[in-house]
Amino acid sequence: MSRILLFNKPYGVICQFGRDGLHPTLADYIPVPAVYPAGRLDTDSEGLLLLTDDGKLQHRITDPKHKLPKTYWVQVEGIPEETHLQQLRRGVKLKDGLTLPAEAQWLDEPTGLWPRDPPVRFRKTIPTSWIALTIREGRNRQVRRMTAAVGYPTLRLIRYCIGDWTLDGLTSGACAVREA
Incomplete structure (x- = not known):
């Protein structure tokens, strides 16, 4: 069964796990291993970010042809x-x-x-x-x-x-x- 993680991204957090030395990252908040963002939010935006361990689901969420x-x-x-x-x-x-x-x-x-x-x-x-x-x-x-x-x-x-x-x-x- 696929997992999906719903994350309320705070202002100033970058949507990556790797550290850039300037901003907090997903690694500072996400305790679940092996999930990847399905889309992005700008550093200065807040709110819902979806992460999943299922590549097909990730593609369906982000692919413009699905117009989610x-x-x-x-x-x-x-x-x-x-x-x-x-x-x-x-x-x-x-x-x-x-x-x-x-x-x-x-x-x-x-x-x-x-x-x-x-x-x-x-x-x-x-x-x-x-x-x-x-x-x-x-x-x-x-x-x-x-x-x-x-x-x-x-x-x-x-x-x-x-x-x-x-x-x-x-x-x-x-x-x-x-x-x-």
């Missing part, structure tokens, strides 16, 4: 209007082409959200808000580029779910092993 939905909680600078969410829903023109349509909706600040270290910068004169954004592709820094393209820079990015797997019940830095 990934939902992100995105704290943005400003308060998007419905027209901006519609742009995200239609697809956004980026330097590397038009994105696939996304699901986008306003989101109250997620309940039980852990503090980020270091904290997100706040400015007294510029409000922030949250959106839930679901995409089915995985371009480099795609969510950040999408929100910036519609005028709302990302301040904090948390991947909440991949397919049916979610962060529910996982605190920052925690992991849970499941059978796949």
Whole structure:
């Protein structure tokens, strides 16, 4: 039976086991031997990372042809209007082409959200808000580029779910092993 490990990656952790001397790595958090990441999260992103000991499952999770939905909680600078969410829903023109349509909706600040270290910068004169954004592709820094393209820079990015797997019940830095 295959194992899948759900890991709530903290801000600043790099998605590799090898040490770079600058950042904490997966080796500092993952106590399960012989699992490998199925995808990546940028160092400055947080949230759900899946690891597995099954190469076929790893491929199915990461292969773009399967278009596994990934939902992100995105704290943005400003308060998007419905027209901006519609742009995200239609697809956004980026330097590397038009994105696939996304699901986008306003989101109250997620309940039980852990503090980020270091904290997100706040400015007294510029409000922030949250959106839930679901995409089915995985371009480099795609969510950040999408929100910036519609005028709302990302301040904090948390991947909440991949397919049916979610962060529910996982605190920052925690992991849970499941059978796949």
